[in-house]
Amino acid sequence: MPHPFDAAIFIGRFQPPHSGHLAMVQHALDAAKRVIIVLGSAFQSRTPKNPxxxxxxxxxxxAALPEADRARVQCIAMRDFYxxxxxVQAVRNGVDGLLAQQANADAAARVALVGHFKDASSAxxxxxxxxxxxxxxxxxGTDATVVRxxxxxxxxxxxxAELDRLQSILLEHVPAAVAQWLLQWRQDPNFVQLQQEWHMLKSYHQSWASAPYPPMFITVDALVQCQGHVLLVERGQMPGKGLYALPGGYLxxxxxLWQSCLRELREETSLDxxxxxxxxALxxxxxxxxxxxxxxxxxxxHVFHFDLGYGALPKVLGADDAKAALWVPISELGDMPERFFDDHFFILDGMLQLTHEVPSKVLR
Known part of the structure; x- marks a missing residue:
């Protein structure tokens, strides 16, 4: 049976892939000769939302696809850019790059986008x-949040009994191969830390659950550069324990804002x-x-960008919420997005125009 499209695009986070995702992939396979799956939220640290x-x-x-279908599926890993x-431009570039590799690249490819308008996140x-x-x-009614x-x-x-109940829930929402993977994943050290962070965030959200409106928080961060380096801290507490971040905190x-920025700088880095x-330097x-x-x-x-010039790197020492403070060469930042807390890598990228950016990657 001929396919009406040359390629069908399916975009998602797949955290993890569930039965609804696989059904949508099947729709895409029915509609097109091949399917390009865009894996969002790539190249960043693990979190309870994106584990x-x-x-x-x-x-x-x-693993969840029949072997015959795997040959017709390609994947692209795509960063979040906030x-x-x-x-959007990075997704287009990644897909266009794949389409251009085909033998019939001279002809205009017929491309479909497969999806479902679920909520505002589907815009x-x-x-x-x-x-x-x-x-x-x-x-x-499957949702990846339920699985996580x-x-x-x-x-x-x-x-x-608890494991049997978990396995029953998993098999209700995800393919058997994914369920097996998730059960084994529970023994991974990454799972243990993420589970602790999940409990911490759950308790954190419950502390203001009775407020008439969800609160909005105001924070400050300092981007300090000197002699081709940037000042970072290693977080000493959850969430993001062990990850790099800009020195900063709540207002x-x-x-x-200015006073809070300088106060947090001194407290977390001992920078005198x-x-x-x-x-x-601002x-x-x-x-x-x-x-x-x-x-x-x-x-x-609110991020304040300081440049201390090309003098000697001032001595720093992690204190307060920071386990450590360190100067990192700017030339190395583009290769370490997975080491950063929240969107701090993207802040650095946006303000310093990092040159080693890897917005997407063809996986297969």
Whole structure:
């Protein structure tokens, strides 16, 4: 039976791939000669919302497909940019690059975008007018959030009854191959840390659950560069324990943004520099306010960018919430997005124009 399209695009986070995803992939396979799956939220640190790497999600997806279908599926790993226009362009570039590799590249490829308008998070489907949208109904009531919650809510040292219940929930929502992978994943050290962070965030959100409106948090961060290096801290507490971040914190009730920024800098890095020096070193400030930039809740941060020039790197020492403070060469930042907390890598990318950016990667 001939396929009406040359390629069908399916975009998602697949955290993890569930039965609804696989049903949508089947729709795509029915509609096109081949399917390109865009794995979003790639190249970043693990979180309870995005616990799986792009490699793990690719492997789970392919393991759940019949062997004959795998040959018709290609995957692209795609970063989040916290910038919709930039993300859309990166997706287009990645897909166009794959399409151009085909033997019939001279002919205009007939491309479909497979998806479902679930909620506001599905607005991206309208951002690709050159691809014909195949808006299929939602495939059952499966949601990846339910799967993640079940995994994290089950104790690490679960009883047989608790494991049986978890396995029953998994098999209700994900293919058998994915369920088996998830059960084995519970023994991974990454799972243990993510489960602890999940409990911490759950308790954190419950502390303000009775508020009339979800709170919005204001934070400050300092981007300090000197002699081709950037000042980072290693977080000493959850969430993001062990990850790199810009020095910063919450705005204090009686502080200005400027005062909070300098206070957090001194507290977390022990950097002893006068206020006048900071004023002279200030280059710019920017606001980062993407709704999904932090799992703690809606958090708007004000980033102050300082340049201390080309003198000797000042001595720093991690203190307060920071386990360590360190100077990292700017030339190395582009190769370490998975080491950063929240969107701090993207802040650095946006303000320093990193040159080693890897926006997407063809996986297969």
């Amino acid at each position: 799986f790497t792009w490699q793990e999600r690719r492997d789970m997806l392919l 910038d919709d226009a930039r993300w 991206y489907l309208a951002q690709f007018p050159n691809w014909e949208l195949l808006n299929y109904p939602r495939q059952g 919650e079940a995994c994290f809510a089950t104790p690490q040292y679960a009883t047989t 204090e009730p009686r502080d200005t 520099i006068s206020d006048d020096t900071w004023r002279q 280059r710019t400030s920017r606001v980062f306010d993407h709704p999904d930039r932090s799992l703690r809740g809606r958090t708007v941060t």
